[in-house]
Structure formats: C-alpha cells, structure tokens
Amino acid sequence: MKDIILKAENISKQYRLGQVGTGTLSHDLNRWWHQVRGKENPYLKIGDTNDRSTKGESDYVWALQDINFEVERGEVLGIIGKNGAGKSTLLKILSKVTAPTTGSIKSRGRIASLLEVGTGFNGEMTGRENIFLNGAILGMTKKEIASKIDEIIEFSGCERYIDTPVKRYSSGMTVRLAFAVAAFLEPEILVIDEVLAVGDAEFQKKAIGKMQDISRTGGRTVLFVSHNMAAVKQLCSKTIVLEYGAVVFEGNTNEGIEYYLQSNQYDGYIGHYVNEVVVESGFVSLALVDKNDAIRTEFGFDEPIAIKIKVKVSEEHLKSYLSFRVLDRNERIIFTSEIKLASEIDKAGLHQFEAKLPKQFLVPSKLKLTFGMHIPNVELIDYREECLSFEILETGTDFHIYGSADYGCVLIDCNWNLIK
Numbered sequence: 001m002k003d004i005i006l007k008a009e010n011i012s013k014q015y016r017l018g019q020v021g022t023g024t025l026s027h028d029l030n031r032w033w034h035q036v037r038g039k040e041n042p043y044l045k046i047g048d049t050n051d052r053s054t055k056g057e058s059d060y061v062w063a064l065q066d067i068n069f070e071v072e073r074g075e076v077l078g079i080i081g082k083n084g085a086g087k088s089t090l091l092k093i094l095s096k097v098t099a100p101t102t103g104s105i106k107s108r109g110r111i112a113s114l115l116e117v118g119t120g121f122n123g124e125m126t127g128r129e130n131i132f133l134n135g136a137i138l139g140m141t142k143k144e145i146a147s148k149i150d151e152i153i154e155f156s157g158c159e160r161y162i163d164t165p166v167k168r169y170s171s172g173m174t175v176r177l178a179f180a181v182a183a184f185l186e187p188e189i190l191v192i193d194e195v196l197a198v199g200d201a202e203f204q205k206k207a208i209g210k211m212q213d214i215s216r217t218g219g220r221t222v223l224f225v226s227h228n229m230a231a232v233k234q235l236c237s238k239t240i241v242l243e244y245g246a247v248v249f250e251g252n253t254n255e256g257i258e259y260y261l262q263s264n265q266y267d268g269y270i271g272h273y274v275n276e277v278v279v280e281s282g283f284v285s286l287a288l289v290d291k292n293d294a295i296r297t298e299f300g301f302d303e304p305i306a307i308k309i310k311v312k313v314s315e316e317h318l319k320s321y322l323s324f325r326v327l328d329r330n331e332r333i334i335f336t337s338e339i340k341l342a343s344e345i346d347k348a349g350l351h352q353f354e355a356k357l358p359k360q361f362l363v364p365s366k367l368k369l370t371f372g373m374h375i376p377n378v379e380l381i382d383y384r385e386e387c388l389s390f391e392i393l394e395t396g397t398d399f400h401i402y403g404s405a406d407y408g409c410v411l412i413d414c415n416w417n418l419i420k
Helices: 024-036 087-094 127-137 142-156 171-184 194-198 201-216 229-235 253-263
Strands: 004-016 060-072 076-081 102-107 111-114 189-192 221-225 238-243 246-251 272-274 282-289 298-300 305-313 321-328 333-340 349-357 365-375 379-393
Touching: 004 087, 004 221, 060 087, 060 221, 060 246, 076 087, 076 201, 076 229, 076 253, 087 102, 087 221, 111 171, 127 142, 127 171, 142 171, 171 189, 171 201, 189 201, 201 221, 201 229, 221 229, 229 253, 238 253, 246 253, 253 298, 272 379, 282 365, 282 379, 305 321, 305 365
Parallel strands: 076 221, 076 238, 111 189, 189 221, 298 379
Antiparallel strands: 004 060, 004 102, 238 246, 272 282, 282 305, 305 349, 321 333, 321 365, 365 379
C-alpha cells in the first residue's frame, strides 16, 4: 500500500489582472448572486492561459489549471519549469499561504516552507528569537525547540550573530538560518523554493546533503523547486514539469529533466540556420540536434550534441575545407574543428556532414558557433559568423556547488591512473 502524505486534487488558481480593487465589487456581487442561486462561479469559465509573452483577451489568467499529483512519505519531489510556469504559486498553495480557486490539498503532518528569503522572520527579533518563533509556528513546543537549537545554530553558521536582530543579516545568512530552522525542527513535509541559490557553495552542499538525510533516514517528504538541474537530479526521486500552469510531465527525474530541456528553448538562442540562395558553393543549412535528431538550443552537460552541416560544393571547390569554431560568451575561441572535403567526397553537389561534440566536454556556459568554408591562404568561400548559439546546463556533476567559479571552457578526461 502507498503511504500518501500529500495529495493535490484538481488544483487551479485564477488571478485578476490590473490594479487591485478596480471593478472587483461588481464581480464579487455577481459571484454572490450565482452562489445564492446554487450556480457555478461565472468567472471560472473565463480566463487566459498564463503566457506572459502574449497580450491575451481576458482580465483573468489561470496561474494553475487542474493540477493533480500524489507524494509518498519519504519521497523527494522536484518541481521544474520556466519562469511563470506556476511553480511558486503551487508551493504557496501547498504551504497554505494562499488558497486555490478550485480543488483541494490533503496533507498529513506539519508543513515547513522556505519560499522566499526571510519568510516568517521578524527583522526586529534576534536570530535566536526567530528560531523559537518559527518553531512555534510549526507547532513545536518550547522544549522541543530548545533541544534542537544548538544543532540549528551550528548548521546555519551564524553563531556569532545569533543574538543580533535579523534585519542586520545578509540575505545569505538569513536563508542559512531559515533553512536550518525548517530542516531541524522535523516537519513531516519540507517545501523549498529556489532560495538555496542565495547561499554560497559550502552551504548549498550542506543543504542538499541535509535534505537527502531527512528524506532517506528520517522518512520525511521534500518538495523542491529549482532551476538547477544538477541539484534536482541529485536530490529528487520523482519530478513534475509545469508549463503555463499545467502539468506536462510526471515521472522519473532523468526523463523529466530531458523533457524540460527539450521544451525549454529560450529566445535569443539559434539552433537552425538555412540559406536557400547558394549559387556555387556554401552552407545550405546548419543545425544543432540532440540524440533524437531534434533541433535544440539547450543541452545538459551529460548529453551528446551533433551539428548537422549541409553544403553545396562546386567542382572548383572540392579541395576546400569545412570548419567551425565554438566561442564562449566573451567571444573567446574555445576550439576549432575542420575536415578536408577532398578526403570525404569526389564530386560536386549537395553533401551533408555531421560533427559530434562529446558529452561531458563543454562546461556549463552559453556558447556560439561560427562556420567557414575555405581554401587555406587562397579563398574564403563562405563564412557564417556566430550563426548558431546554445547553452550547456549543469545536469550531472558538482559544478553547481561551487557557485560562479571559473572552470575554463572544457572538461578533459586525462586518463588518470594510480601509479603507486
């Protein structure tokens, strides 16, 4: 039998756009009039999908629509999606910070939430006083809190400032203390939004380790929202992907991350280039594709990447070279690769090549591609500067725990061997 500790049934959340209070009295009266006659709220039948990039036709938007899922005791559920997908709204409903428009949440046990830096903290009170305040909010007795306070202070790393008002803490110190309180006061369900990104590398590593401990050994449930795919992969046993307020994927974390990366192609990246007016020789099309031959602009660190290159070659250019360069965000050339056409083809016409970039090679970063077709020191036949661009996201190593440290451009397997 499944031990379900949290269940969301048909959760939807509707918001009205515009200034607060404008025109709402008439809407409230209309809702009331429908209610006393035993009819459905008329505004549940209207409203646009929550797509910020479009103007829309209604003053109402659905931040969430018909969300259903179950979480078992001891499970770590990852919730991922683009900005505006509804992740934080869902966590606020699960934490009972706000109420759903329709649907219900059923939970068993205390829920501790870490939704924003300093949520639930009183800036005028000291760190120690806030520990007791937050513990009381979670339903803990003073004796229970006192028995854990030394562990909380030690884990937070804020011992020197623990009797100083929280308003004088940095955002990093605040989130350290807030996480320590939420984790050590042993709630049955721990809800965490992107706040861990505020902490430094050392604290992120400690926090992820602590979440693993409380779920694996403590049997407690964690709901974790993050844009850090490596942290999600390391921590979560199950993942749901939200898109425009709806669940579009629920299941295995690795498959969920792959689904998210395939669908999460941001504006500004270019994964496909086409030139239909090549006369004699030149690039006809260029594309970045994944293992399924789908055009992509975002790839996980542990995913292979292929570059599809279609060229038109005239008889006089059979001795030319095809090459491409990978450049980082600072326009530095990371590496160059090329082939001699004469070693591959022996006749003019259309030809297609595929160049494969190995997985776990390019470190997480934003990158561009420049292509050239030339006869060395004789003729530049075609040149396409920075015509493709893409991003490598962290999905499978410890890069994320070291913050903004510079790893260079590539990670090389140097075939290390123990000699003695």
